[in-house]
Structure formats: C-alpha cells, structure tokens
Amino acid sequence: MTARRRPGRPPGAPRNIGWLYVLPALAVYGVFLLWPLVRGFWFSLYDWDGISTGTWAGLSNYATVLTDPGLRGAFGHALILVVFYAILPCLLAFLLVAVITRTRVRGLALFRTVLFLPQVVAMVAVAVAWQWMYSADGPVNGVLHLLHRLGLPDWSRGWLGDFTFALPAVGLIGTWVELGLALVLFLAGAQRIPGELYDAARIDGAGPFAEFRAVTLPGLRRELAVALTLTSVMALRNFDLVYVTTKGGPGGATRVPSYEVYNRTFNTGEVGLACAIGVTLAVLVFALTAGIGRLAEGRGEAR
Amino acid sequence: MLRPVGRGALLGTAALVVLATACAPGGDGGEPASKRPAAVSTDVAKAGNVTLTVWDQEVQGGQRKQIEQLNAAFQARYPNVKINRVARSFTDLQKTLRLALSGGNPPDVVQANQGYAAMGQFVKAGMLASLAPYDKVYRWTERYPKALTELNSVSADGRRIGAGDLYGVSMNGEIVGIYYNKDKLAKLGLKPPATWGEFEQALATAKGRGEQPLAFGNLEKLPGLQVFGVVQDQTAGRDKVRDLVFARGGAWTDQSNAQAAQKLADWSKQGYFNKDAAAVKWDDTPVNFAKGQGVFMFGGTWWAADLADRMKDRVGFLTPPPQQAGGAPATMGGESLPFAITAKSKHPDVAAAYINFLTSPEAMDTAVETGNLPALKPPSKQPSSPLLKEVQASWDTLSKVDSITPYLDYATPTFGDVLGGSLQEVIAGRTTAQQAMETAQRDYSAFLKK
Secondary structure, three states: OOOOOOOOOOOOOOOOHHHHHHHHHHHHHHHHHHHHHHHHHHHOOEEOOOOOOOEEOOOHHHHHHHHOHHHHHHHHHHHHHHHHHHHHHHHHHHHHHHHHHHOOOOOHHHHHHHHHHHHHOOHHHHHHHHHHHHOOOOHHHHHHHHHHHOOOOOOOOOHHHOOOOHHHHHHHHHHHHHHHHHHHHHHHHHHHOOHHHHHHHHHOOOOHHHHHHHHHHHHOHHHHHHHHHHHHHHHHOOOHHHHHHOOOOOOOOOOOHHHHHHHHHHHOOOHHHHHHHHHHHHHHHHHHHHHHHHHHHHHHHHO | OOOHHHHHHHHHHHHHHHHHOOOOOOOOOOOOOOOOHHHOOOOHHHHOOEEEEEEEOOOOHHHHHHHHHHHHHHHHHOOOEEEEEEEOOHHHHHHHHHHHHHOOOOOOEEEOOOOHHHHHHHHHOOOEOOOHHHHHHHOHHHHOOHHHHHHOEEOOOOOOEOOOEEOOEOOEEEEEEEEEEHHHHHHOOOOOOOOHHHHHHHHHHHHHOOOOOEOOOOOOOHHHHHHHHHHHHHHOOHHHHHHHHOOOOOOOOOHHHHHHHHHHHHHHHOOOEOOOHHHOOOOHHHHHHHOOOOOEEEEEHHHHHHHHHHHHHHEEEEOOOOOOOOOOOOEEEEEOOOEEEEOOOOOHHHHHHHHHHHOOHHHHHHHHHOOOOEOOOOOOOOOOOHHHHHHHHHHHHHHHOOOEEOOHHHOOOOHHHHHHHHHHHHHOOOOOHHHHHHHHHHHHHHHHHO
C-alpha cells in the first residue's frame, strides 16, 4: 500500500510554504535593497534637482552618461583602478604565497597580521595617512629628494596634484589596502592543498614556476575568484579614498563614478543624472563579477 | 533557478512596484503663502511661547561665539522665545538642508547658501519664504549695499540671481584679498604694492631672490577660481564681471577674461606658485603661509582672525591694488551664508524679527567683538588686532565705492567644477587660457539655454 501523493510533485520538492521561511529575509532585502534600487532606477529617468518636481527625461540621463567626456572618463578611471585594486594585489599575493609555501618563514603570523591590518583600518584614516605620505615634505618625496642628492634626477612632485600621477597614486593606496585581503585568502587556500601534490610535482622534476602553475594556482582557483570579486567591487565603488585625497582632481584626473554620484547629487543638484550613473555602475559591477565568476568556473570545467 | 510561476510572480511584483512609483519625484511641493506687509507683526513679545528651530553653520571660532552671544541676547530680550539651534559644518549643512527642507516639518530659519545650486533651487521649489513683505518693515534693502542684497535675491523660477525678491540676509562680509608676510617683504626691500604693476614687480623680485612669491593650495579647484576672479576684476573690471555672473551679457571667451587665465598660466610658468599647489588643501594654505611659505597669498577675510593669531604683527592685508595709483580697487567677495525663513515655518513673523535682530547695528558690534567682519559698519566698536583693522578698512572702502564682484561659481551650478578644473589644467600647462575659457563658455551657455 503506497501513501497517497498529490500528482506531479516528487517528494522533497519545494512547496509554497518555502516562501514563508524566506519571507523575513526577503522583506528586509526588499525594503532596504530592491526598493531603493527600483526607486533609483525610476529617478534616473527624470531631470530632477532633488527638491522641486522632476520632469520626465526618458533615457537622456543614460545618454549623458555614455556621451559626456567627463563621465566616460570617470568610468575609464574606475577600470584603471580595477588593475590597481584587484589585479596587482592578486599578483603580488600569489608571489608572496609561492615564496611562503616553498620556504619556512619565521614570524609568518606577524607578517600576515601586518599585511592584513590595512583592511581593518577605516578607509578615511588610510586616506589621510597616505595624503601625508604623498605630500610635499612627506616620506615619498623625502626618499626621492635623497635619491636626487645621490645623483638621480629630481622625481619629487605633489603626487596627488599631478595630472599624470594622481590616479596611479590613488590606485597604489588601493593596492596596499587590498594586498592583505588577497594574501590571507590565498594562504588559507594554500594550506588546504595536500602536501602530496607538491611532493608528486617535485618527483616529476617541477621547478618552482611549474610547481606553482600546476599545483598552487589550480588549488587556489576559488580563492582567486573570491579575492578578485571583492577587490574589483571595492575598486569600482571606491569613493572615500578619492573624496579625501583628491576630490576628483586635479582637473578631472581622478574622477570616478561613485564620486560623481555624490557630486551630482549634493553639489550640482542633478539627482536624476546621479541615479543614472549609480545604475550604470551597478550594472558594470554586476557584469564584472559575473565575468570573474564565469572565468573561475570555466577553468574548473576544463581541468 | 526560478520556475515559470515564480518568474511570473516576480514580474508581477515588479510591475506593481513601478506602478506605485509612477509619479514624478518630489511632486508634493506646495506653493508658499504670500504675506502682505500689513499683516507682518513685529511684536515678538505678543507671539506667545514660540520655539524657533534654526539651522546654521556658524561653527568656527569667532563665528560660533558671535551666534551664541546673539542667540542669548535675543532670548533674554524675548523670554517667550526659545531658540533651538542646530549647528552643522558648512559641508554637512549643504548635504542635509535639501532633505530637511523637503520634509513636512522643516526648521523655521536656515542658512541657505547663495547660488543656483542652493538658494536658487530652494526658491524654485517654493521652500523659502520671500522676505519682500518683511523688508517693507525691516528695510534691509535700504540698509545694505545693493551688491549684497542682490546676492541674496532670486527670481521666483530660481533662474536669475540678482533679480526678484529678497530671500535671505547675511551677518558678515567677506572679500578675497592679498595677505603678505611683512618680514619677508621688508627683507626684499619692498613696500606693500600700491598698484597692480608694483604687485607683479614684487612677485618677480621675490622669485629672483629665491623666495616663493605666492603660497597657493588648489586641491579643491575653488581656490584657483578665486585667484582667477581677483585677476579678472583687474583685467575685465567690475561691471563686466557682474554682468557675466548674473547673465546680463558678455562671454567668458572675451579677451579680457582670457587675459586673466593667461596671467595664471604666466605666473605658473615663472614659478610664482609652489609647484605642488594642486596637491595642497585649501585650509592648509594659511597654515603654510604662517609657517613662512610665500611672500604673498591670495585669501579670504575668513582667514584673518586665525592668521592674526598665528602671525601677530608679521602679516598684512591688501585690497588687490588698482591698475593706476589712486584708482578704484575691485575684488571678489560677498557675504556669509544668508539667514532665510522656510515657507512652511509656523512662526514666520518671529523668524523675521530674529533675522532682523541678527543684522541689527548692535549685532554688527557683536560681530566685531568676536573677531568677525560685519556686513555693515558697526556703530561703536573697533577691531582689536592691526590685521583685522586693515581687513575692516578694506571692506569699508570697497563697500563705499561698490566694487565687490560676486563669486564666479554662482554663474552656473557646475561652474566651480568646470572652470575650476580647467584652470588647474591651465596652471599645469596642459591647456591654453583660450581653451579653458571656451570650456567655461560651453557650460555657461548650456545652462542659460536650459
């Protein structure tokens, strides 16, 4: 005798009561995330100064985002910052992990803590500290003055006020901050790789580079995806560093989308345009993280 | 993975959400009630118990003392009024005021910054009460120089500054002038320049003798715009600058304006500015100057009290000198943030009386006593330090000959960013003066066309 079952539903298949379980989380998510997102998108279709009645603008704000050279530049800067915030720290972290896994480093815990510390410090404090580092009589220029006295050309300058170097200078602060995150993730991952794999690789006659390529890198695929996702998102929505160190200047050399969202909302009263920038940025972040996820997964299938 | 039903439900919700929001944002602004002068009550004592909520940004040293003393005096005179003061820094106030004004229960009195991006938009949205009926009683437009009341007047559509009704009144004056280091100038064997030519000669002499001629910090773009404005007052003259900013004629590409930008390029090329200027914060400039960087420094009178403290009698203040000796000087300036009444205030009469009190002759005395530069000549008090005396004298002269020109960032909501950014490029030698002025003109005509 079999129990009576409603047709069409295999046992354990999701039932509508499942919605009840997710309801609390969904409500919070909806009120604080989806609703603002929908509102933001709605505002982006208007010409609105933030206080008086807005006028329908259709997609013209998005057209401005795509055509205004200043705003296009801002998105370009964000992509350059991805190199400094995500790619560079991951490369450096790989290098460090490769060294650490091959040799025994004394005081590893200390190094790990020191390298991770920037993650813990508030970004504004980081920005103020680096502003001093880059200032006219700060340590960076101090070293360069010393080199100049030793016969090298004078490379000292106001780094954050230099049209060519301001963006890389801000980017390097990001590298410094994100390196610790990538390193800690990779170290944790590397400990999970069984030692036999390294032994096998060495018996097969693999040098340090081949060993890294064949064992460490594939073993850290997931960690790489996590690190790249977190750091790229940081790079794209980077606001506090730019706000404190350069305010988007000199000229528009360090203008980034999230700074423009703030600037257009509070300084110039173009709330509709600011929302359009915000939505575009969200789409960009989504596309980039999806791309990174696919990259990490894709490599896994090929293996 | 969503099942078809789930997807349908989600789409349905999304559609509902869109429908629910399908109205223009900010569409609930009511029209301000207009008041006839006959209905203005000036007798605060008869108003009953009133709590007046005031949002101001007078948080720095002397300014804080000034407003605290005045508030205490007002409450002592009218015990039935309690002032609920909400103090915020200038930047914080800019950010929160929009939200506060669009809410249902805004403060009674607010300091609304001049310009299209603040006062212009508030007036357009009907959030500020016109002071015209109160002006018939309190007569600010007669007591203040026209240049000052113009700055606080906006047309009802928020499109024209310097036209339309009065919406606010300011307590203090401000001008951009030239500070100089007396020790350094004496060491160079120079006297304070009496003409613009002498000033530039002094810059060249300083450079030649290995001194930094000008202390300059231009991280924020606005400082460069102010230096440009002061130079423009000399090359183009007061009337042309006013007409440009208030959109009464002229173009930024006119030769006399481009000359001013060219002057900045020349000064930069000759090494008159510190070379890291674009990386130095505005607020750090007077600190560096007090430490001995620069013989001269362009700066506003808002730095005077602090510099007098730091440098004692080693610092002097110059009105930017005229082209010919004895000619009329001109410089950029204005007034502190004006106090305005919100349209939804329940006690507009008390609010108006309060603003009148803040701008009364006795209040001007309080301003001087607390180290500020009062907008109107104080009846009985004199500033204490020699520097503040020079500042006061410069303000008096400029008010008398009516040659204070408005800040250039009033021209369009984005002007500070656009021309300020372009001038940074001019100073760095990346664009020409003419190109910078063309960029400014594009922004300007786009705004005027809107």
